[in-house]
Amino acid sequence: MATVSTPVLHYVHDPLCGWCYGAAPLLGAAQAVEGLAIVLHGGGMMSGANRQSVNDKLRRHVMAHDLRIAQATGQPFGQAYVDGLLRDAGAVFDSTPPTTAILAAQEIAGLGLDMLHLIQQAHYVLGQRVADAGVLAALAQQLGLDAGRFAESFGSLAGAATEQHIAHSRALLARVGGQGFPTLAIEHADGRMVPVELGNWLGRTEEWRDYLRRQLSTQAQVNAAHGAPVCGLDGCIV
Template identity: 55%
Template structure:
């Protein structure tokens, strides 16, 4: 049995689900698929409009999940009108880490913390390489992997999987068993990673996700 995780690095609800992903990894394989929520035409420069749009959602995510959001994010990054929110560079970094040694989800977790707690600009290549080195990657080898991954094709395949599953946005989780997929509604488990891991460990049959409040749309967190 495998848990598929369709995410975006700039999705607040995906950050809220980070402890669930980490707990799940102790139970079964987790395969990450990046959806490119703020890639291409959807990349945005930070502005007062963007800040006013995301802050209420982020505060709700913090309340609902217990995940910390830092002042460096709210009062630093979200006020930095030179910063760009672009999903593609961090997706490429996660794909590179996965290619090198299978630690893509570990790097994703680090980048989520960097963005939402530390207010770092995770669309900047220099920042991505900094965190890769902190995780022990050799700079040149990681950069080569980073530059060689095909993010466009990966995002296209991830969105095709999302459509196949009937998922509505990010994050979407689905258990695959013997080639059969079952959507997992994570909303009852947010803030309860150990309970989620125990549930997964019992291999409980799941009967669809239904409406979940823990969701970012395909083009943004609403």
């Protein structure tokens, strides 16, 4: 990774990860922190061989987690999701298409995180099939993206490019010692990658925002102390 001058929040996520939906308010708060870059890394939790058709077993599994997520974070799970999508035997949970859509929104307008949030709302609140190209195209239009440009970007990023992104995301997950999704880590200017214990901040959006601002302030002090590398009038000091 390139050297950074201010902290970067790396977010290893999956659009079909319930705890990532639970963490959405924290990522929304991070967006409002001036000077903080957020880089998304889609991990493909339900991609390839892990994609699943909706059935009673899947419904029971996710609902047990959803209950805990709602209690811990206050995030809503809509009736259209609970009694609609989770009973839709024709639906398939596949992380790959929504991950491609997030990459396309980022490529076109830097709106990857906004697309992730819309996909999460569409899935967990509105009960929509977010693996369907038509649903993703509608969400892109909701973001204000040109339909033709989104379709072109989506097409170019589908397949090998998305698979490579997922592989890189999993490599980062291993590098920072993450156990799954979501995983957050702050990259500092000296290259340090510091994992963030997400459980400490769930439901504490204001404290989380203050924590991130302190990280920026600390980095600014380090940058000022070191100054820029320059040669003086009498020569260079090694």
